[in-house]
Amino acid sequence: MEMDLREALSRGEFSLHYQPLISLDNGEISGFEALLRWTHPDRGDIPPGDFIGIAEETGLIGPIGRFVLERACRDAAGWPGDLKIAVNLSPAQFRSYDILASVVHALDVSGLSPSRLDLEITESLLMDKSEAALSTLRALRHLGVGISMDDFGTGYSSLSYLRAFPFTKIKIDKSFIKDLHSSPDSQAIVRAIVSLGNNLGMRVIAEGIENPDDLAFLMEAGCGEGQGYLFSVPKPLKDIAGLIAGAPATRAAG
Numbered sequence: 001m002e003m004d005l006r007e008a009l010s011r012g013e014f015s016l017h018y019q020p021l022i023s024l025d026n027g028e029i030s031g032f033e034a035l036l037r038w039t040h041p042d043r044g045d046i047p048p049g050d051f052i053g054i055a056e057e058t059g060l061i062g063p064i065g066r067f068v069l070e071r072a073c074r075d076a077a078g079w080p081g082d083l084k085i086a087v088n089l090s091p092a093q094f095r096s097y098d099i100l101a102s103v104v105h106a107l108d109v110s111g112l113s114p115s116r117l118d119l120e121i122t123e124s125l126l127m128d129k130s131e132a133a134l135s136t137l138r139a140l141r142h143l144g145v146g147i148s149m150d151d152f153g154t155g156y157s158s159l160s161y162l163r164a165f166p167f168t169k170i171k172i173d174k175s176f177i178k179d180l181h182s183s184p185d186s187q188a189i190v191r192a193i194v195s196l197g198n199n200l201g202m203r204v205i206a207e208g209i210e211n212p213d214d215l216a217f218l219m220e221a222g223c224g225e226g227q228g229y230l231f232s233v234p235k236p237l238k239d240i241a242g243l244i245a246g247a248p249a250t251r252a253a254g
Contacts, residue, residue, distance in 0.1 A: 002054055004040060009063055013039055016071055017234035020243055021086065021205060022226045024219050029244060031084030031118070033227065034072035035234045036064070056092035065093045066102050073110035073117065075237050080244065086118040086148065091125040094132075100139050107143075114144030118169065122150050126161050137165055148205075153193060162200060169225075170197050174208025177228070180217055187217065194221045 008014060018032035038046045055061040069087055076085035093099055107114055119140065125133050137147055148169035149161065153176060162170070172193050179186040190206070197204035206218050209228030218226060232243060 001051060002058055004043075005051055005054060005058070005060055008038060008040070009060075009067060011041075013041070014064065014067060015039065015236065016068065016075065017236055018075075018085075018240055019227060019234040020232050021084070022231050024215075024223055024226050029083065030225060031086060031116075032076070032079075032240065033086040033120075033234075034068060034075075034088075036068055052090070056090060061090055061092045062097045065089070065097070066106075069102055069106040070109060073106040073112040075240075076116060077110045077112045079240070082113075082116060083244070084116050084118055084146070085112070086120055088120045088150065089125075091122070094125055094136060099136055100143075103140060103143070103145060115146070118146040118148050120148045120150040120171065123154075123161060126164070134165055141166070141168075153189060162196075162202075167202050169203045169205055172204065172206045172223075174206075174228075177206050177208040177214055177218075178210075180214045181211075190218070190223075191221050194218075194223050198222055198224075 015037045017035045017037050019035060020029045021031045021033060022028070023030045036048055036052075038048070038051060040046050052061070055064050072085050072087050076083065089099065103117070103119070106112075107117065121137075141147060146168040147165070148171055149167050150171045151173045152170045154173045170193065172190055176186045176190050176193075180190065194204050203224045205225035205227060206223050207227045209215055209218065209226045209230045211230060215226065215230060235243060
């Protein structure tokens, strides 16, 4: 796997799919999340969970991460209006590579406005050398890039990190959304996160929305954005124009 991974980038085996982010106020597409795909010539499609860990251990996450950033920004620059693009960053990228320089380069070569780029991080980044990470995050915010905390609610220090850094978005982990229909506890947690985010001036997005009942609950709770199979599975770039033209996405999904 490691040997194949080293050659995958040069052989053009990586691509990006995009899953729409939906404004729950009006059903319009507000942006897309970039999701990495690896199509191996012999093994076929390999899930990111099978190779991202290897990329981090071997140092390949640097060039792969730069590819994702630059390709996502180039693709998003061709979308209409102010649609945003969200890109995930791993703690390994922060530890070993100059993320700020990579982001600046991706924005320069693509011509994308910094305000249209959201970088998604997890709490584990801030738990490891948090002062250095916070300094980089502040520099990115100064640049105009949005910073989202992904998988919110699954770590141990979410509230202290929200106080330490002004995130632009927090994403409710899909494990809470999955149990909305059967767990009063999940419902209470989701309501609390939405209220917390709204009161702190942070946009709240719920991931993993798969049925209309969960969507109705989130809209009633005041959640700002949603993402999930109810709206659309991740799509290759060639299908994105059709998704945008079919907005509002909530109606198109039906």
